Amino acid sequence: MKVSVKWLNSYVKVDDIDVHELADRITNAGIEVEGIEPLTVATSVVSGEVIECAPHPDSDHLHVCKVDVGSEVLDIVCGAPNCRKGIKVLVALVGAQLKDGTIKASTIRGCASNGMLCSLLELGIEKNMLPLGSKSDTGIEELPLDTVNGNAHILDDLGLVDWILDVSPTPNRADCNAMWNFAKEVGAILNRDVTIPWIDGYANQGGPTKLRIYSTTANCPHFLGKIVNHVQLGPSPKWMSEQLHAAGVKSINNVVDISNYVMLETGQPLHFYDLRTNPDQEITVVDDYQGPYTALDGITYDLVKGDLVITSGGKAAGIAGVMGGDNTKIENDTTSILIEAALFDHAAIRHTSNRLGLQTEAASRFAKGLDPLAQRKAMDRAVELLVKYANGSDMEATVEYGNDQYTPNVVVETMEHLNGLLGTHIALESAVDVLKRLDFDPKVDGTTITCTIPSYRSDDVKLAADIDEEVIRMIGYDDLTNTLPLCENSFGSLNASQKQRRMIRSYMTNHGLNEIISFTLVDDYGSTHGALPLGPRIAVASPLSEEHKYVRNSLMSSLLSTVAYNHAHFIKDVNLYEVSSVYGDHPLDQPLVYPMHYTDPNPWDQQERLGIVLSGLLETNPLVHHSLKTDYYVMKGLIEGLLEQLGYDGKRIKLVENTIDTDHFHPYQSVTIQLNGQTIGIFGRVHPAMEAHYDIQDIYYGEIDLDALVNGHPNGIKVKTINKYPSTSRDLSIVVKEDVKAADLCASAKSAGGKLVSSVNVFDVYTGQHVEKGYKSVSLSIVYESFDHTLKDDEINPIQDKIVDTLVCVYHAVQR
């Protein structure tokens, strides 16, 4: 809300406090002042009179003027079309600050010019805020002809010297969007008296009326209506149009201005109808009106069920709480008006306002909530101003539908509880002082304080804790001490999942991968092209963009698109990982039952995943001939190494040829990871079709279910006895068909070798020269070991022969 300090000063004295200090004190008490701006930036502007005005000899539009500024007569060149002899003008003297700079003495095409004649725009007034009748939009401003020349306070007299505070109250303090309530708050902060010009009951006067008011909806629980006759439209009083101007509201005429002015004062949006448009003198608020309706802005809106509509004789007369109707508006010849001061449900108003895209001041105020007494206050004040400034008379009695349903909140707090919650030693007298300043009417009994809360604070102050907040925010937090909670000692620790995440992070970092955190919301492609998608994708109802529309059910698209981004920026070696939950839709069979318990099932599936992507080189050390090009085997080793560190060695984990997803993975360079017969992951080369979508090549990707690893009972550390007897290693090179798998050879060799063979590994695979096409040479390293003696050759030889025989027999291997 824009607050004019001058206006504020009319309720509570603030003009003796520096405006920045004032703003600080208000902010520190919890009502944030976001900005402080002068109404006009202009300095050294005086009133003057054009006493001579001749065309410039060297220009077809400039005037050469002599301007009387009281103390002297200045030569000034002016280009405004309305510049002429005899008018009273605003003169910026040499050295004056205007919106666009400083005025200097100069010579314009040979004629001296010592100052400038101004329009209000040059003083920093916005074009849409120019007063009625102003010439400033096309020329210089013309002042009334009785203006005294040389008045140095002319801007002040025109109401243009003021400070504007941009006040941004938190949602619980919507009351501060009304000047009267804001003034009460400032009075409490400064500990100063506040005078509110509310004449309680002023509107109660009035003669007989035919007016009838109804509501058929609970969303309009209270409606005050009143007819005021013999109203005379005309300009507003100067003070009112100036204050409205300062608050950013354009002055129209006295009647319209009064409705706006009272809204700013009380927070209550008012609406005035031309009584001629309501011959039945009947108003019914409904929420089941349907059809097109043209509002004050001239736009026709389609109203639907649920919108609150003011009707008269069954016809729409206004969109309640949002905007009045074109057919019932005040005209220049209006004489009788019907005043509406009503309460409309904040949710209903917000709904209609959002649906129609019609964000009006009235709608915003209803949506934020009103003082329950605001209708009464506003009616009293509006009638008073209409009588004083629009010659309103022949008033009819106020008609009330419903009531304001208001009883003041009474809140009880003890000093023990207050100091106990805050950890303070605030004295009873200090607390009572604050509560008095806030008009909470504190009654003290021992250390117990009973407060009666003013109507405009009734939404916010209901509980003892609310009283505590009021007390400490006004006293200030500066004396609050620093202590730590004194409660039972507890053992802080990470759970298994959190620990596992840290292990993964440490492993990945040590192996050269960078951790990314990417967006949960992905696009259509990403949500339909993933590794082991957890379930059907979940869509958000109103996404910011198509790129971020679906909750990801796999991490694959996030990592691949990050690779694509980096490749597009000429970063080629991109090796990344991400740890994140993914989600899948999983509607429940049963409806949700409230209140809920934390153990209730959720209507979605969730799983923590690790995604890994490799591309380019993992290590680059050309000088030492040690660069590591990523491929299937690098990915495999990385994942197996990780699984081993997490407690899952090769005996527990099975890698199985991938047959379940050959759309996103290379059908011959990918495997699934199995734990206890369940698929818990997949990795391998990315399918060229998917690479093509992201415009990337040679990408290896893996994704693993981390929850399965946490819950899969990982092995702990086991120490084996060191063998006292040396082991012996024998190498064996064989040629087999190319499709024979290394793992099968090793397993067969080990099984044929029996218990003295402790391990069989492949240390070389060769195809090419000297090996027939379709065949490969495989070199095995077989380690023999016994725990009770040193093995001798004549023990090993028969075993080695048996292994060879087996490989020859099973795989038609040929020993080299």
Place this chain on the structure above:
Amino acid sequence: MDTIETVKQQGLSAIEQANDLDALNQVRITYLGKKGPVQDLMKIMKDLSAEEKPKFGAAVNDCKKALAAAIEAKQATLKDAALNVKLESEKIDLTLDGYHPHNGSVNPIQLIIEALEDCFVGLGYTIAEGPEVELDYWNFERANIPHDHPARDMQDTFFIDVNRLLRSHTTSIQMRVLDEYSADLPVKLLCPGKVYRRDSDATHSHQFTQCEGLVVGKNITLADLKGTLQFMVDAIFGKGRTIRFRPSYFPFTEPSVEVDMTCHNCNGKGCALCKGTGWIEILGSGMVHPHVFEMAGIDPNIYSGFAFGVGIERLAMLKYGINDIRDFYTNDLRFLEAFKRFN
């Protein structure tokens, strides 16, 4: 006797002249071998008288020892020299690049989360997490933000349907764990996680990270909150910062406060970072609202508690001097690799 001395001098001279180990070995064979001059001297001995024999024998032995010692000394010298030659031949260019095992980097968001976790685990807190797809019930209802509460405007939320949404704050975790621990108090929790709001510019990302803390027990005070937050600021930004409270509003706390820290850039003197105020806003917090307790089945007359919530990206931006929140989510390697260091 002269003969012995001559042999000795000739031998020493030959040793002196030997330039390498082979030559020296040849000298050893020549002089100390079975057919060498020293052995020849022994042959003379049999012709000597009984008195002369011991004298002569001792002198020959001395000669033998002297030559052997000289050979050994020369051998050591030659070995040294040979080693030096070998070493010199192994000279390399020490300025060429070393072998760099490629270090990865931890995400800056994660660095801050881990720092907070470590700080609060040390204070006996448990780390609690919860779902990012969340029910309106836990995100809003239980946080004292019923339908059509004006505070819902503060958080433009990604709704999925009438019941489900993407959580708009980690308060939803607090509400779940409060329910879980309602019969098992006191409790001290830290709740980090991703949150989502329909908002996007240089200071807002539609996804960001929060970390909330919650302590519930008997006699927990606002002063305890301040002490705890001071502890946290010390842990993240180093000692020497002070914090201050300003009144604020959150539906789930009462009283509610915004927390400022003395600017770590200028030590509170005022600079561009703190817009000249000397203070930097770092988080929001307050005492748990009695309604929140009641909904969790906790008696607010017996228990009290505090809660705080901090934006992780904001802390990271302050700590590492990052200007645009979107940098966290672009995942440009040139950005990520800055976080290779341990500190």
